[in-house]
Amino acid sequence: MTKKQKIVAVVSSCTAVIVIAGCLLGAVRMGGGGGAPGGAGGAGDEGTPSQTTVEVAAPTTGSIHVTGEYIGTVEPDQQVIVHPKVSGEVLSVNYAVGETVEKGAVLFSIDSSALESTIAQTKATLSISEAKAALNVESAEDALRHSEEDFETYRGNLDEGLNSTLLAKEAAVESAKNKLQTANNNLRAARRTYRDAVDGESSTDYDDDGIQALRDSVSSLEYSVESAQLDLEAAEAALEATKQQIVEQITSNERTVTSAERGVATAEINADLSDQYIALEKLEDDLGDYNVKAPISGIIEQRNVEAYDMASSATEAYVISNKELMTVSFSVTETSLATMQVGDTVTVEKSGETCVGTIIEISTMVDSANGLFTVKASVDNAPFTLYSGTKVMIIADTEKAENIMTVPIDAVYYDNGMPYVYVYRDGTANKVMVETGISDDNDIEITSGLSMSDEVIVTWSSNLVDGAEVVLKGAAAVDTENSGNGEGVSE
Numbered sequence: 001m002t003k004k005q006k007i008v009a010v011v012s013s014c015t016a017v018i019v020i021a022g023c024l025l026g027a028v029r030m031g032g033g034g035g036a037p038g039g040a041g042g043a044g045d046e047g048t049p050s051q052t053t054v055e056v057a058a059p060t061t062g063s064i065h066v067t068g069e070y071i072g073t074v075e076p077d078q079q080v081i082v083h084p085k086v087s088g089e090v091l092s093v094n095y096a097v098g099e100t101v102e103k104g105a106v107l108f109s110i111d112s113s114a115l116e117s118t119i120a121q122t123k124a125t126l127s128i129s130e131a132k133a134a135l136n137v138e139s140a141e142d143a144l145r146h147s148e149e150d151f152e153t154y155r156g157n158l159d160e161g162l163n164s165t166l167l168a169k170e171a172a173v174e175s176a177k178n179k180l181q182t183a184n185n186n187l188r189a190a191r192r193t194y195r196d197a198v199d200g201e202s203s204t205d206y207d208d209d210g211i212q213a214l215r216d217s218v219s220s221l222e223y224s225v226e227s228a229q230l231d232l233e234a235a236e237a238a239l240e241a242t243k244q245q246i247v248e249q250i251t252s253n254e255r256t257v258t259s260a261e262r263g264v265a266t267a268e269i270n271a272d273l274s275d276q277y278i279a280l281e282k283l284e285d286d287l288g289d290y291n292v293k294a295p296i297s298g299i300i301e302q303r304n305v306e307a308y309d310m311a312s313s314a315t316e317a318y319v320i321s322n323k324e325l326m327t328v329s330f331s332v333t334e335t336s337l338a339t340m341q342v343g344d345t346v347t348v349e350k351s352g353e354t355c356v357g358t359i360i361e362i363s364t365m366v367d368s369a370n371g372l373f374t375v376k377a378s379v380d381n382a383p384f385t386l387y388s389g390t391k392v393m394i395i396a397d398t399e400k401a402e403n404i405m406t407v408p409i410d411a412v413y414y415d416n417g418m419p420y421v422y423v424y425r426d427g428t429a430n431k432v433m434v435e436t437g438i439s440d441d442n443d444i445e446i447t448s449g450l451s452m453s454d455e456v457i458v459t460w461s462s463n464l465v466d467g468a469e470v471v472l473k474g475a476a477a478v479d480t481e482n483s484g485n486g487e488g489v490s491e
Contacts, residue, residue, distance in 0.1 A: 051471045052463040056424045056455040059405045064440050066399035068336060072328035072348070074386045076321035077378060080296055085289040086110060087312040095300050095318075103297045107318050108305055112290035119283045126276050133271035140267040144260035151253040158246065166246065169239040176232035183228040187221040194218050298322040301388065326379045326386045328357060328394060331372035336398045337362065346377050347395040355382045357394075399438045405450065406443040411458045412436065421450070422457040422464050424472065429457055431466035 088110040095101050157163050194214040196202040206214065302319035305311055328348060332340065344359045357377035366373055377394070379386060386392070412419050412434070419436045422429040432454075437445030450456070457464065459473070 051469050052429075052461050053473050054422075054424065054429070054457045054459040054461065054464075054470045055473045057408065057411075057458045058455060059407050059446060059450050059452055061403060061452075062406045062443065063402045064400065064404065064406065064438050064443055064445055065397050066438055066440055067395050068332075068398040070330040070332065070394040070396065072330035072377075072392050072394040074388060074390045074392060075327050075329060076298070076323050076388055077325040077327045078296055078298070078322035079301070079388075080320050081316050082107060082292065082295065082318040082320065083313055084110060084292045084311050084315060084317060085313060086286070088112070088290070088310070090305050090307055090309045090311050093303070093305055093307055095303070097300050097303055099300050101294045101298065101300060101320060103294055105294045106291045107294055108292050108311075110290045110292070110311055112287055115283065115287055115290070119280070119287065122276075122280050122283060126273065126280060129273055129276060133267070133273065137264070137267040137271050140260070140263040144257070144264050147253070147256045147260045151250075151257055154249065154253060163246065166239075166242050169235070169242040172235040173232065173239050176228065176235040180225065180228035180232050183221065183225040187218065187225050190214065190218045190221045292317065294318075294320060296320055296322050321388055323386075323388075326382065327360070327376050328379060328386075328392060329374055329376045330394045330396075331367065331370055332375055332396075332398075333372060334366075336396075337373045337375070339397055339399055340375060344397065348377070348379055348382070349393040349395065350384055350386075350390075353384045355379060355384070359396075401438055401445055404437065405446045405452070407446055407450070407456050408458050409439050409442060409444040410460065411456050412444055422466075423450070424455040424457055424470065427469055427471065429464050429466065429468045429470050 091109045091111055093108040094105070095107055101107070158166075161167065193202065194211070194217070197204070197206040197211050197214055204210075298320045299322075300318060301321050303317070305315065305317045311317060340359060340362060342359055342362060346357045346359060348355050348357045357379040359375060360378045361376040363374040375396075407421065411421050413421065418433060420431055420433045423432050424430075432449055434449030435447045437447050439445065457470070464470075
């Protein structure tokens with residue numbers, strides 16, 4: 001009972017209370033017994049008032065949920081608009097509105113003949129490039145092999161002493177050495193003969209002409225020695241020049257091999273046609289875009305293409321909805337938003353039928369169009385059909401409190417807007433001021449003023465005032481029975 005109802009009831013019951021009290025007092029007198037102590041509702045001729053019978057209840061721990069109603073819009077949890085990635089003439093169209101399509105199924109095809117021609121030309125060009133690259137690599141490898149073989153042969157000849165030029169130069173040096181040695185020997189012998197002839201120690205007698213002849217022979221042999229020495233130096237120089245030429249030839253061969261190796265590396269680099277392969281792969285991938293496929297499984301909601309139409313990336317060709325899981329979007333105030341959390345349940349109602357939904361998304365940005373926040377709930381296995389774009393009723397918590405102290409809402413009164421209750425203590429009603437929280441049709445939250453052991457009076461009576469004597473309903477029945485047996489009545 002609300003506060004207003006309680007006030008009206010007090011006013012309308014005054015006369016009835018007086019009449020009832022008088023009748024009860026008369027009955028007591030006729031019975032000859034003394035009346036029990038009365039409440040604040042009436043008095044007998046002897047001044048003994050009657051007590052007010054009340055019921056009590058202890059506060060309980062419970063939950064209070066206050067709900068609100070919202071208008072929600074039904075949407076598929078997953079909906080896509082299919083745009084082709086390429087442009088061209090539509091050759092064929094599959095699937096009509098309302099039909100079910102599986103992910104990956106071809107929705108419609110676009111003419112791809114121009115691209116197919118480009119792919120064929122690209123493949124032909126790539127084949128030629130592959131052949132040229134292979135030939136270049138083979139030629140470079142042959143050049144490297146020949147240069148390496150020549151180098152190995154040249155060095156092998158050197159190591160085995162088979163270089164004819166070097167051998168000839170070395171032989172010329174040896175010959176020049178021998179000639180020089182012979183000339184030196186002949187010169188020494190001639191000098192000895194000439195000295196012996198001059199000293200008169202020779203076994204042969206030489207006249208002046210003979211001695212002069214010996215002197216001329218020594219001079220001639222000295223010239224031969226000088227000539228042989230020059231020939232040796234020339235032969236040695238020629239040998240050194242040949243050795244230098246060999247060193248230079250080795251260096252040249254090494255350079256030739258290195259150059260051939262670089263030639264092979266260059267040919268292999270040029271044989272890398274990965275860019276052309278990638279380009280061809282891209283073209284072949286693009287070819288797949290000419291068969292436009294369903295990105296999800298679902299129901300065809302719209303189809304906006306027909307055969308022989310021109311399609312482009314701007315064409316909204318198909319709209320596909322996955323209706324295995326539907327969602328409902330509704331708008332709430334900031335106050336209600338603070339109560340809602342992802343995972344909370346809501347009730348979805350349509351045409352008198354209901355099902356349960358689960359909040360899956362809560363917007364944190366206000367919608368500038370209506371100043372409210374958008375909440376989205378999922379609905380799985382609804383017992384009724386949910387069509388895209390239709391409206392349903394959403395019943396959701398706007399306020400809630402868990403594990404709180406509650407009392408019946410009718411047990412709370414107000415004095416100038418301040419809430420209070422009556423608590424039963426030792427046969428009297430005690431007015432206790434309390435603080436309250438949220439409430440529903442049956443219970444109200446008590447945030448302070450009571451303990452769980454308090455006995456709250458839940459019976460409304462116009463006789464309830466602070467300090468009024470009251471009797472519990474069960475105890476009153478026992479007193480009445482004892483009074484009829486002549487017990488418990490004052491003499």
